[in-house]
Amino acid sequence: MNAPAPLSFCIYCGSRPGHRDAYADAARRTGTAIAARGSRLVYGGGNVGLMGIVADAALAAGAFVCGVIPRSLMEREVGHRGLSELHVVETMHQRKQMMAERADAFIALPGGIGTFEELFEVWTWRQLGYHDQPIGLLNIEGYYDGLLAFLDRSVAEGFLGENVRALLLADDDPERLVDRLARLVPSARAADDYTRI
Numbered sequence: 001m002n003a004p005a006p007l008s009f010c011i012y013c014g015s016r017p018g019h020r021d022a023y024a025d026a027a028r029r030t031g032t033a034i035a036a037r038g039s040r041l042v043y044g045g046g047n048v049g050l051m052g053i054v055a056d057a058a059l060a061a062g063a064f065v066c067g068v069i070p071r072s073l074m075e076r077e078v079g080h081r082g083l084s085e086l087h088v089v090e091t092m093h094q095r096k097q098m099m100a101e102r103a104d105a106f107i108a109l110p111g112g113i114g115t116f117e118e119l120f121e122v123w124t125w126r127q128l129g130y131h132d133q134p135i136g137l138l139n140i141e142g143y144y145d146g147l148l149a150f151l152d153r154s155v156a157e158g159f160l161g162e163n164v165r166a167l168l169l170a171d172d173d174p175e176r177l178v179d180r181l182a183r184l185v186p187s188a189r190a191a192d193d194y195t196r197i
Contacts, residue, residue: 043068071090
């Protein structure tokens with residue numbers, strides 16, 4: 001019997017480190033946790049901010065790390081040259097699609113509007129049935145407290161279904177969030193089957 005393929009976690013996060021050391025620490029812990037369970041990391045391919053930190057931590061702990069970056073951002077985000085695999089694509093749409101196709105689960109760390117957009121897009125795809133991968137939000141230092149309260153307000157006001165709201169798992173512990181999401185990955189999914197979305 002063949003061993004199951006390793007899971008692949010797609011990470012969305014800031015190309016800046018933020019002002020608190022806790023954000024960088026959380027990124028390191030996330031990368032290390034992914035590697036510790038024998039999983040792979042897929043992310044935006046940058047070598048700066050939380051992007052670089054999570055990738056370096058996963059690599060240091062022995063994980064396979066795949067980066068996907070548009071050519072126009074290769075210099076601005078300082079494309080990471082030490083990855084297991086780096087794809088340079090032409091558009092942001094290609095970047096997001098390739099990352100999603102290689103993912104078994106998604107985690108958003110602290111970040112800016114790019115992180116928000118990626119999170120909401122992949123969550124919308126889940127709502128519409130384009131994929132069945134679990135989605136997590138790493139809420140370090142209460143960074144996403146305001147967003148989570150707003151989402152609950154959206155449910156209360158009738159614009160967001162409770163079932164859809166429940167698809168986004170929030171946690172303040174990186175290791176616990178990785179484990180929670182891993183348990184929710186459909187058992188038939190294989191991390192080397194890059195034809196999901």
